[in-house]
Amino acid sequence: MSGAAGAGGGAPAPVVAAVRRDELDDRAGARAAQDGERDVRTWVREYIRRGWCVLPLPPRSKRCVLDGWPDLKITDADVPSYFGGSSNVGVLLGEPSGGLTDVDLDCAEALALADALLPETSSSFGRAGAPRSHRLYVSPAARTVKYADPEAPPDDAMLVELRSTGAQTMGPPSVHPCGEAVAWAEVGEPATVAAEELRRHVSRLAAATLLVRAYPAQGARHEYVLAVAGVLARRLPAADAERMLLAIVRAAGDDEDRRADLRSTLRRLAAERPASGWPTLARAIGERRAARIREWLGAAPDTLLDGAAQDDGGIGDDRRGDAAAHLPVIRTLADIARDPTALEPPTVVVPRLAWRGRVTMLAAREKDGKSTLATAAAAAASGGARWLGDPTLRGSVLWVGLEEHGQERRRDEPRQGPLRRVMRRVW
Numbered sequence: 001m002s003g004a005a006g007a008g009g010g011a012p013a014p015v016v017a018a019v020r021r022d023e024l025d026d027r028a029g030a031r032a033a034q035d036g037e038r039d040v041r042t043w044v045r046e047y048i049r050r051g052w053c054v055l056p057l058p059p060r061s062k063r064c065v066l067d068g069w070p071d072l073k074i075t076d077a078d079v080p081s082y083f084g085g086s087s088n089v090g091v092l093l094g095e096p097s098g099g100l101t102d103v104d105l106d107c108a109e110a111l112a113l114a115d116a117l118l119p120e121t122s123s124s125f126g127r128a129g130a131p132r133s134h135r136l137y138v139s140p141a142a143r144t145v146k147y148a149d150p151e152a153p154p155d156d157a158m159l160v161e162l163r164s165t166g167a168q169t170m171g172p173p174s175v176h177p178c179g180e181a182v183a184w185a186e187v188g189e190p191a192t193v194a195a196e197e198l199r200r201h202v203s204r205l206a207a208a209t210l211l212v213r214a215y216p217a218q219g220a221r222h223e224y225v226l227a228v229a230g231v232l233a234r235r236l237p238a239a240d241a242e243r244m245l246l247a248i249v250r251a252a253g254d255d256e257d258r259r260a261d262l263r264s265t266l267r268r269l270a271a272e273r274p275a276s277g278w279p280t281l282a283r284a285i286g287e288r289r290a291a292r293i294r295e296w297l298g299a300a301p302d303t304l305l306d307g308a309a310q311d312d313g314g315i316g317d318d319r320r321g322d323a324a325a326h327l328p329v330i331r332t333l334a335d336i337a338r339d340p341t342a343l344e345p346p347t348v349v350v351p352r353l354a355w356r357g358r359v360t361m362l363a364a365r366e367k368d369g370k371s372t373l374a375t376a377a378a379a380a381a382s383g384g385a386r387w388l389g390d391p392t393l394r395g396s397v398l399w400v401g402l403e404e405h406g407q408e409r410r411r412d413e414p415r416q417g418p419l420r421r422v423m424r425r426v427w
Contacts, residue, residue: 039173040083047089047171048076052097055090055168056082060177062170064090070166088174094165099140100190102169103202104161105133109212109251110205116247117205119198122188125172127180134169141195147206147296149213150288159209162202203296204236208248210293214285215252222261223276224284225249229262230277233269235297241266298347298356298393350377351390 047054054074055064066072070092074082083089093100103118105111111133123136142164148157163169174182193201216224228248232241242262249258268275282290346355354360354377362370380387384394 040087041079043173044079044083044089045076052100053092057088057090059086060175061088089171090168091171093163093167099138101137101139101142102163103135104163106158106160109209110160112251113205113208113247118201119191119193121191122186123190124185127176127182129180132185136190137198138190138192139195139198142198149210150292160206207293207296208244210289211248212251225258225261226276227280229265230275231281233265238266349393350381350387353377
């Protein structure tokens with residue numbers, strides 16, 4: 001500091017403090033660090049109050065580097081020891097946090113579709129480049145499921161993830177690895193949704209996301225939309241099919257009103273007339289993508305129209321188009337290793353007996369009831385009835401009788417009573 005006395009012994013001149021700019025910057029940085037530390041710790045304590053298990057993450061990182069982090073239980077008193085001003089914040093999902101479940105929207109198409117196809121919730125967050133890309137729910141029995149595009153490069157394959165027990169999510173007020181701040185869009189309570197219902201919604205969202213990705217340019221859209229309409233009409237209730245089709249059309253940037261395509265398809269199916277569907281869609285987007293969409297839509301309770309006509313592509317002879325044959329996809333071990341969905345459990349068709357994409361062999365002595373058991377299972381699956389107390393996935397059944405003629409099956413019909421109610425859905 002420096003100063004000078006006035007001439008003639010007058011009052012002293014004011015003292016002026018000279019402070020270097022870098023000292024000001026250091027002080028501002030220190031204040032910002034303190035504010036950030038208070039902000040991080042405030043949110044961490046709020047999450048603990050909500051019953052969520054929190055994790056400290058390194059700055060600008062999604063991963064927890066602490067050993068044994070899935071079992072870490074941080075209390076309010078522990079917060080200063082684990083969290084500083086630059087810490088990112090992780091939240092354990094699933095059972096440790098009371099069933100907290102994160103639907104992670106990994107691509108722009110899923111973001112565009114989410115409001116129309118996911119259940120409403122008052123809890124969501126994201127960042128500037130992906131707003132509301134995380135939707136939170138309470139779904140205690142939910143399991144982690146990843147949905148990927150089988151035709152995309154690994155870095156661009158993930159569409160959406162349903163994340164629960166065994167996973168953690170990076171939440172506000174973290175900083176994303178790209179440098180964008182992670183912030184709340186809605187900070188209310190997560191909606192409570194049953195596990196099967198939430199998975200059904202997310203599976204439909206994934207199917208719609210893949211259909212938006214494959215949406216063609218002008219000139220090929222009418223045929224494509226008819227195929228999508230036929231697929232949705234065969235797999236979903238009419239209102240759900242219309243909502244999903246309109247969401248796909250809007251997300252793809254198609255300005256045409258496509259509701260007439262769906263309604264004409266529904267009329268054709270109800271009249272048992274040919275209508276576009278799976279084979280046409282498979283030709284448009286490829287067998288691998290079509291097979292994945294079939295799987296994801298098949299995870300929903302089936303409410304197909306009985307007697308609906310076969311696909312106009314002429315592949316298969318399913319009167320509802322649901323069982324149109326698709327050749328199995330031949331994949332290398334490297335393909336399977338890169339597929340993030342390869343470890344997912346298969347969809348149950350008949351509980352404890354049949355799974356989608358799997359073969360079950362029944363072995364027993366002659367006359368021990370193998371055919372009776374298979375008949376009852378076929379009847380349950382084709383009619384959507386319960387099997388030994390549990391629901392089945394409704395669909396058409398192909399009965400392959402390699403040891404009997406059709407006339408023998410006709411003679412045995414009286415003892416195959418369960419099939420009489422669903423004969424139109426068993427070939």
